Every structure is written in C-alpha cells, then in structure tokens.
Amino acid sequence: MKKILWIYLLLLVPTLTEILESGSLPVKPRDMITDVVMTIFMGILILIVYRGQRRLILMSETDELTRLKNRRAFQKELASAVARAHRLHITLSLAIIDVDQFKSINDSYGHHKGDRILAKIGKLLKDSVRSQVDTCYRIGGDEFAILLPAIDLRGAEGIDRRLEVLRDQCSELLKPYGSGLSVGVATLRKGESLDDLFRRADSHMFREKNAN
Structure with missing residues (x-):
C-alpha cells in the first residue's frame, strides 16, 4: 500500500513542480484541473490493479475447503x-x-x-x-x-x-x-x-x- 501512495505522489510531481516554479497557478486553470483529474484517475487505476493482483495471489494460495493456506x-x-x-x-x-x-x-x-x-x-x-x-x-x-x-x-x-x-x-x-x-x-x-x-x-x- 505504501508503494501505491509513493507512485501516486510521483504522478502529482509534474503539476506541483509547475505551480512551485511559477509561483502561481498555471495560465490555463482548466489544464491544471485536467492534469489533477487524470493523475487521480491513474492513481485509482493503479490501486485497483494492485488490489486485484493481491486478491488473485491470495486465492491461489488458499485452500477453498478449509480457508487455510494451501x-x-x-x-x-x-x-x-x-x-x-x-x-x-x-x-x-x-x-x-x-x-x-x-x-x-x-x-x-x-x-x-x-x-x-x-x-x-x-x-x-x-x-x-x-x-x-x-x-x-x-x-x-x-x-x-x-x-x-x-x-x-x-x-x-x-x-x-x-x-x-x-x-x-x-x-x-x-x-x-x-x-x-x-x-x-x-x-x-x-x-x-x-x-x-x-x-x-x-x-x-x-x-x-x-x-x-
């Protein structure tokens, strides 16, 4: 989970860097909003994939009858x-x-x-x-x-x-x-x-x- 949060923060770096370097919001706020929305979307997508992989691993290593590890x-x-x-x-x-x-x-x-x-x-x-x-x-x-x-x-x-x-x-x-x-x-x-x-x-x- 910590790895996912780090990836999410790295995705935000370009937008945050642009704001810090300019000292103000970008000239086109709509572009900034689009970048943020896309970054959030990518973060959610990565989280879904990560959780899906973890679930598949858990299923492949669990005995269906007893729910113990196999x-x-x-x-x-x-x-x-x-x-x-x-x-x-x-x-x-x-x-x-x-x-x-x-x-x-x-x-x-x-x-x-x-x-x-x-x-x-x-x-x-x-x-x-x-x-x-x-x-x-x-x-x-x-x-x-x-x-x-x-x-x-x-x-x-x-x-x-x-x-x-x-x-x-x-x-x-x-x-x-x-x-x-x-x-x-x-x-x-x-x-x-x-x-x-x-x-x-x-x-x-x-x-x-x-x-x-």
Whole structure:
C-alpha cells in the first residue's frame, strides 16, 4: 500500500513542480484541473490493479475447503522461514498432522461428510495456534502442517499443551467415525535443509500413526 501512495505522489510531481516554479497557478486553470483529474484517475487505476493482483495471489494460495493456506503457500513460506531462521539464528518448528483412516470416512459416510470434518479440523488448527505468529496449512487431502517460528523453552511447552488440546478436540470429533489424529513435530537443526526438516516431522507423524 505504501508503494501505491509513493507512485501516486510521483504522478502529482509534474503539476506541483509547475505551480512551485511559477509561483502561481498555471495560465490555463482548466489544464491544471485536467492534469489533477487524470493523475487521480491513474492513481485509482493503479490501486485497483494492485488490489486485484493481491486478491488473485491470495486465492491461489488458499485452500477453498478449509480457508487455510494451501501446499503452494506452504512450500514457499517454509523455504522463507528456514532461510530466516538460519540467518537470524532463531528457532523454527514444524508440525505435520494427518487424519487417521480418513479414506474409510469418505467410503462409509460420503465425501460431503468428509469435507465437513476437514473444515472443522482446519478451524480447530487455526484456533489452537498463536495468532499472527504461527501459520496453518492444508498440504494434502487429509494432511495439515503448522509453521511455528521463534519458540523459546516456555513457548515450546505452550505449543505442546496446545497440540495436546488439539488432539483431544479432534479425537472427540473423529471418534464416532473410528478415526483419530497423528501429529509429528520437528525443530530445525543448525544447517538443516527444509527437506530434512519436513522429512523428520513427517517421520515422527508416521511413527505416531503406526503406534495408534
């Protein structure tokens, strides 16, 4: 938005410069009015285009069912978060979450019921994390992820509690369908790549799934 305002001001510079240099209004006020109107029109047009582009980007990175960010956004933001964590020497944790036996829910109760369950899980995920700090994603059919940046020891304990509450809430939701939730969490190690971080979190999730 600040960039748009700067562009708008730059469009006004020629007219303002003319007024300042002459010390008075232009000889033809009608020309000045035309310039100002055209400048305002161009500013509005640029703002409309900018907002339209932002809306398209948001739509392309949002999961339609859960309204969480999608896999495309996850891949981009995970890479950025890992690079930032290494550069600033801050912690970063990744949680991978999978709904157990979800295919059987779709097979037994229909995809409409399955979609409603996924939407509810998405809301539970979003409600369980730190607002404007952690980010939730739907990265597959029944698979979710949470990026958890800059967590100290106390924060890690808080995340563990919230994930435990999330498990309980989802278990209550999924129990009537013979399903549950498996969660794997990994914290970025020094020099570790984003692929290795993802693999460790995913491995922990599957270990819990196999134990259930």
